[in-house]
Amino acid sequence: MGLAVRVIPTMLCRGRQLIKGVAFDSWRSVGLVTQAVRIHQARGVDELVLLDIEATNERRGPDLELVAELADWCFMPLAVGGGVRSVADARALLRAGADKVVVRGLIFENPYEVRRIADACGSQALVASIDVTYGLAWAGGSRYLTMKPVTWARYSVALGAGEILLTSVEREGTLQGYDLQTINWVSTAVGVPVIAHGGAGKYQHLAEAVMAGASAVAAGAMFQFTQATPRGAAEYLAAHGVEVRL
Secondary structure, eight states, X not given: OOOOBXXXXXXXXXXXXXXXXXXXXXXXXXXXXXXXXXXXXXXXXXXXXXXXXXXXXXXXXXXXXXXXXXXXXXXXXXXXXXXXXXXXXXXHXXXXXXXXXXXXXXXXXXXXXXHHHHHHHOGGGEEEXXXXXXXXXXXXXXXXXXXXXXXXXXXXXXXXXXXXXXXXXXXXXXOSOOOHHHHHHHHHHOSSOEEEESOOOSHHHHHHHHHHTOSEEEESHHHHHSSOOHHHHHHHHHHTTOOBOO
């Protein structure tokens, strides 16, 4: 019997403001991170991902005070990214109460430091965030890589990442479904779990991502703007033969 597929709400934030957009653009505030996490805590979700999308651009580290506050009453695993530039940042996040550290641009800027984070904190605590746009991996800003997602995923795993958060930039926030082809390519190419992200709009999309090879399915707008719930998603997947936690 394989590992249960996880259903993971993702929260994109700017500081403590929960924000949403479409295709990584047109950002708008939709509430507070603390309120959203309390809702997910009450629903008993498998795991949460919290990404501060402006921390790196603003050259600031993770909001350790916020993470510590969330960890006081948030009892599901919490993966946190944004502003992680060093082993010290990663250790501080884990001490504050995060269970996993998410890195993206650091893989491009300082792969040696990514390797050090994996060695110091363990691969199980390191998630490589890979954004895919126009068929290529994207490191943020104007840094469009010449590597295909599969190559970048393999490189990330070689540096010590124990999990891949795979996001389709064009589909993010559209509710039109995941990039199934890229999910299949990456899941087949690496020996670590792949979290499908970007585009989920209904339960069927989650099942399609699992069939494409994803070990976990993540969604933001779907749980924010539709009647869908993580519990409903898990029940739908279970009804369609997918092992989940209920």
